[in-house]
Amino acid sequence: MDKILRINMGAAGGPKATVTPVGAYAGLGGRAMTSGIVSKEVPPLCHPLGEDNKLVIAPGMLSGTTAAMSGRLSVGCKSPLTGGIKEANAGGQPSQMLARLGYAAIVLEGKPKEGALYKLFINKDGVKITSADNLKMLGNYDTVEKIKAEFGDKIAVMSIGPAGEMKLAAASIACTDMELRPTRHAGRGGVGAVMGSKGVKAIVIDDAGAKMRSPKDPEAFKDATKRWVEGLRKHPVTGQGLPAYGTNVLTNVINEAGGYPTKNFMWGRFDTCSKISGETQAALENERGGEGSATHGCHRGCVIRCSGTYYNKDGHYLTKQPEYETVWAHGGNCGIDDLDSIAMLDRMDDDYGVDTIEMGATIGVAMEAGLAKFGDAQAAINLVKEVGKGTPLGRILGSGAAVTGKVFGVERIPVVKGQSMPAYDPRGVQGIGVTYATSTMGADHTAGYAVATNILGVGGKVDPLKAEGQAELSRNLQIATAAIDSTGMCLFIAFAIMDQPETFQALLDSINGFFGLKLTANDVTELGKSVLKNERDFNMRAGFTSKHDRLPEFFKKEALPPHNVTFTVTDKDLDSVFNW
Numbered sequence: 001m002d003k004i005l006r007i008n009m010g011a012a013g014g015p016k017a018t019v020t021p022v023g024a025y026a027g028l029g030g031r032a033m034t035s036g037i038v039s040k041e042v043p044p045l046c047h048p049l050g051e052d053n054k055l056v057i058a059p060g061m062l063s064g065t066t067a068a069m070s071g072r073l074s075v076g077c078k079s080p081l082t083g084g085i086k087e088a089n090a091g092g093q094p095s096q097m098l099a100r101l102g103y104a105a106i107v108l109e110g111k112p113k114e115g116a117l118y119k120l121f122i123n124k125d126g127v128k129i130t131s132a133d134n135l136k137m138l139g140n141y142d143t144v145e146k147i148k149a150e151f152g153d154k155i156a157v158m159s160i161g162p163a164g165e166m167k168l169a170a171a172s173i174a175c176t177d178m179e180l181r182p183t184r185h186a187g188r189g190g191v192g193a194v195m196g197s198k199g200v201k202a203i204v205i206d207d208a209g210a211k212m213r214s215p216k217d218p219e220a221f222k223d224a225t226k227r228w229v230e231g232l233r234k235h236p237v238t239g240q241g242l243p244a245y246g247t248n249v250l251t252n253v254i255n256e257a258g259g260y261p262t263k264n265f266m267w268g269r270f271d272t273c274s275k276i277s278g279e280t281q282a283a284l285e286n287e288r289g290g291e292g293s294a295t296h297g298c299h300r301g302c303v304i305r306c307s308g309t310y311y312n313k314d315g316h317y318l319t320k321q322p323e324y325e326t327v328w329a330h331g332g333n334c335g336i337d338d339l340d341s342i343a344m345l346d347r348m349d350d351d352y353g354v355d356t357i358e359m360g361a362t363i364g365v366a367m368e369a370g371l372a373k374f375g376d377a378q379a380a381i382n383l384v385k386e387v388g389k390g391t392p393l394g395r396i397l398g399s400g401a402a403v404t405g406k407v408f409g410v411e412r413i414p415v416v417k418g419q420s421m422p423a424y425d426p427r428g429v430q431g432i433g434v435t436y437a438t439s440t441m442g443a444d445h446t447a448g449y450a451v452a453t454n455i456l457g458v459g460g461k462v463d464p465l466k467a468e469g470q471a472e473l474s475r476n477l478q479i480a481t482a483a484i485d486s487t488g489m490c491l492f493i494a495f496a497i498m499d500q501p502e503t504f505q506a507l508l509d510s511i512n513g514f515f516g517l518k519l520t521a522n523d524v525t526e527l528g529k530s531v532l533k534n535e536r537d538f539n540m541r542a543g544f545t546s547k548h549d550r551l552p553e554f555f556k557k558e559a560l561p562p563h564n565v566t567f568t569v570t571d572k573d574l575d576s577v578f579n580w
């Protein structure tokens with residue numbers, strides 16, 4: 001991975017590609033690369049959909065190697081949803097393929113003339129840029145089918161649906177999985193709208209003829225990656241819980257803990273959550289059968305395999321196994337307890353190309369506004385259809401919960417920096433509230449998953465209902481996460497490396513064996529800090545202050561049943577998170 005592919009979409013005479021050496025960005029990967037380029041090259045006050053913003057796509061440091069779990073992709077830009085820096089992380093096949101083709105990053109720059117739409121084909125011979133007029137306003141599923149007919153099925157595809165073409169702030173970028181389905185999304189922050197603003201409908205990647213990346217010290221690398229896999233298989237969460245039930249194993253756990261946001265964050269428990277739990281979902285998927293129904297990886301080389309495939313009542317493929325956050329967003333958050341409806345909403349989100357968390361939270365706000373009744377699944381489906389059709393209502397909903405709440409006069413809007421909160425109420429899980437408030441990304445559970453320690457007892461124990469210790473917990477997790485997101489590793493490895501020092505060491509040894517380095521745990525911490533420092537610096541220059549590191553006031557005023565708690569972490573504590 002020693003080169004960067006830059007494509008100026010606004011060049012005179014049509015898009016122009018140049019390949020440059022990685023230069024000053026050498027050694028970076030994933031989030032460190034995307035945030036490094038965005039913070040250095042994007043004017044913080046630029047319009048996110050304008051010519052000065054850049055869309056940066058970067059495989060992780062270990063992507064394209066034989067290291068298990070290393071196929072995550074980072075997508076960065078200035079976010080149209082938050083107005084700050086963004087790194088959205090996705091699974092699927094593109095990361096491994098780009099890395100094997102030698103690309104440390106792809107940077108889309110400039111802006112084409114209005115209405116122009118292109119597809120990029122990248123293989124070992126370089127890049128070809130052609131018109132994508134035949135794909136205009138197609139959903140991601142039809143887009144991939146047409147691309148398959150043209151290029152065959154040994155490819156990976158990154159694409160946007162109608163939402164991205166309409167430049168809606170909830171738009172995602174779909175990445176194809178091992179079955180070449182557009183099910184893995186760089187979901188958060190409207191990265192799909194930025195790809196739409198660059199006039200790029202799809203990026204087709206073909207790694208035929210490219211080799212697996214080879215380590216500097218093959219023996220050390222082989223030994224470390226073996227220990228790495230053993231450690232992941234040994235831990236109860238990565239070795240048993242996630243493979244058996246997927247991320248939706250959390251529904252019963254978070255509900256029991258009283259931190260399951262229900263009906264637009266009104267309650268911390270959902271009475272009928274057992275109907276949509278991971279256990280129920282796994283039983284249903286097993287009963288309906290089909291290949292990959294029980295356990296499945298989102299990319300080659302995943303050994304946790306937290307995913308699966310969802311088949312409808314007639315036994316036909318509908319969507320990938322909806323994630324916990326999706327089941328919550330379209331389920332409990334909207335009072336809906338029907339898995340088939342939730343799976344249909346997941347399929348629609350993937351096809352239109354919108355973030356399932358943002359869309360579910362938006363529908364929850366719309367229900368509070370009276371556009372539909374809580375629990376009415378068909379009404380939720382009809383509202384999401386409006387997004388796909390691009391009606392005026394659909395464009396409002398597709399702009400996310402903050403815009404929707406403002407348009408319809410709703411006071412209770414669960415967002416930070418304009419981005420919707422995920423599936424953990426910050427009153428019932430106060431540590432995640434600190435992460436929501438202070439993350440450079442807006443409300444984002446993956447930025448510092450304090451749920452692990454607050455609820456699951458991983459990496460120690462901090463009382464979820466008290467303020468004490470939460471700022472420090474979130475700080476440490478945000479630093480560690482920024483580093484993990486740079487390696488290309490799936491974040492779920494965190495469970496094993498937080499509890500098992502020898503598994504953390506195996507990861508470190510894998511990096512050292514691959515690059516011929518002698519990094520220590522301190523170096524990893526410094527990497528995480530430097531990523532956060534770049535991101536904070538960008539956000540400050542974009543106009544963010546400590547006042548933006550706050551939760552909406554209703555979390556401090558309304559007590560959450562069943563524990564009847566408010567969010568009690570002080571502003572002083574929140575402002576201490578980045579003081580290290």
Ligand code: SF4
Pocket residue numbers: 069091296297298299302303304305306307490491492
């Ligand atoms: S554990 Fe799950 S999310 Fe992570 S790489 Fe594997 S399938 Fe994808």
